[in-house]
Amino acid sequence: MPREYVVARTSEIPEGSHRIVRVGRREIGVFNMGGVWHAIPNLCPHQRGPLCEGAISGTLGYGPDTDWKLDWVHEGEIVTCPWHALEWHVPSGRCLAFPDMRLRKFPTRVDGAEVRVIL
Amino acid sequence: MAPIVQEQQSPEQDTLESLFVVDADVHIHEDPAGMADYAPSPWDVALREIAKVPERYLDLPGMSPRAEYRVPWPGGSNRKQTVDSASEMRSGLNDLNVDRAVLFPDHLLALAMVRDPRFAVALAQSYNAWLRDHWLLAEPTLKGSLVIAPQDPVASAEDIRRHAGEPEFVCVYLPASGVRPLYGHHVYEPVYEAAAEAGLPVVMHSVEAVYPTFPFQLEVFQTSLAQHAVAHPFSMMANMISLLETGVPVRYPDLGIGIMEAGISWVPFMLNRLDKEYTERRREVPFLQERPSHYIKRWYFGTQPIEEPENRGDIVKLFELFDGAERSMFASDWPHHDFDHPQYVFGLPFSPSDRRAIMGGNAARFFRLEA
DSSP states (O other), X not given: OOOEEEEEEGGGSOTTEEEEEEETTEEEEEEEETTEEEEEESOOTTTOOOGGGSOEEEEEEOSGGGTTSOEEEEEEEEEEOTTTOOEEETTTTXXXXXXXXXXXXXXXXXXXXXXXXXX | OOOOOOOSOOTTOOXXXXXXXXXEEEEOOOOHHHHHTTSOTTHHHHHHHHTTSOOBTTBOTTTOOOOOOOOOOXXXXXXXXXXXXXHHHHHHHHHTTOSEXXXXXXXXXXXXXXXOHHXXXXXXXXXXXXXXXXXXXXXXXXXXXXXXXXXXXXXXXXXXXXXXXXXXXXXXXXXXXXXXXXXXXXGGHHXXXXXXXXXXXXXXXXXXXXXXXXXXXXXXXXXXXXXXXHHHHHHHHHHHHHHXXXXXXXXXXXXXXXEOSSOSTHHHHHHHXXXXXXXXXXXXXXXXXXXXXXXXXXXXXXXXXXXXXXXXXXXXXXXXXXXXXXXXXXXXXXXXXXXOOHHHHHTXXXXXXXXXXIIIIHHHHHHTOOO
């Protein structure tokens, strides 16, 4: 049975920032990206590095989405693992280097001033 | 890529925590002002001047001339990739379950590319003395590699003899990036004589650099992916061939030889290639009594950066191709950008005895460490 956990107040995670919260034995990165909330495990599947301690940035893209030109993409949506710099697209949970790998994404809900994560 | 998350427990109940783990390659960050206290005049003045210069990762003007200029995109790893004290190192290694570690430098990885040979010698000698006092004596589980300045093998041999017998040092470090001539050249004989005399193995370790000598003319590439992919293994291949073609392992049969930070998948290729050449061209190297692989299989190899194939069993097969389980040493390269966590190597499907050897036993033998 999924349960909702209050993990922060909205004012504690302003737009463009994130923080790591603990729910039971889990560490979860909670991100506020332009008012849209995301929650992912603080665990990189590569070598179990503390993924959400990494920096947020954009990254370089090149493909059909950029009209086959080198471009700066996903600004503010990429978290980079501090251990080995593997890049993850937070909104989709997708690993940029290995498209088959996806992070588990926990549903979130804002209730008044409370940010809740559903596990 | 196969996810690497797995249980740390192997079938025979060894755990990473219970094993004796030796890390054959970790990096300490130099303090130029601290080294200045050990440098002869006028080089102490130069070191204090360097201490005023803002530095970047493995890039300190005057001390690490790697000539590597990347496009500065934002993002990337935000982890601190330097370790500034023995206690900070011990704390980081505790988190990795490492019991003993061999220290290599940061900036002095580029020592062979320092232009002024007198300054290179001063850097090496002051580093060795500073390292002993501030790191090795402060934390006995950390062991030192005694760096040489290849620009002056005679002075380097004197420094090896100066520190011979100090149990804090467990090997002689041969900086390989940009080194010219390669380490098989006869000019290095004083170094090998002094190392053999001191009972210290020699260890070659490179660093990514762009430099006008083989195999570092890496300006031909556009990206650091390309440059870094080849910088370490090509450098180790070149020096391996050089040592073989001049018979260093024959002339110094008791000298231990180690290779760091090049991964291991190139080693079977190199052995097979050299053995093939030997069948046709033996007369050029008549001092070799056996095929080249006979000698190289006595060398020791750091595991990092360990390859990460889809099928982790492929790593075990690669080790079998050069008897690697008997001679490979776990190395993390902590705290650098591409460090390997010991849980990955520990979790590879080796036999229990091979796993123990690779995680610590082989390094304990090579560096003569006590458990």
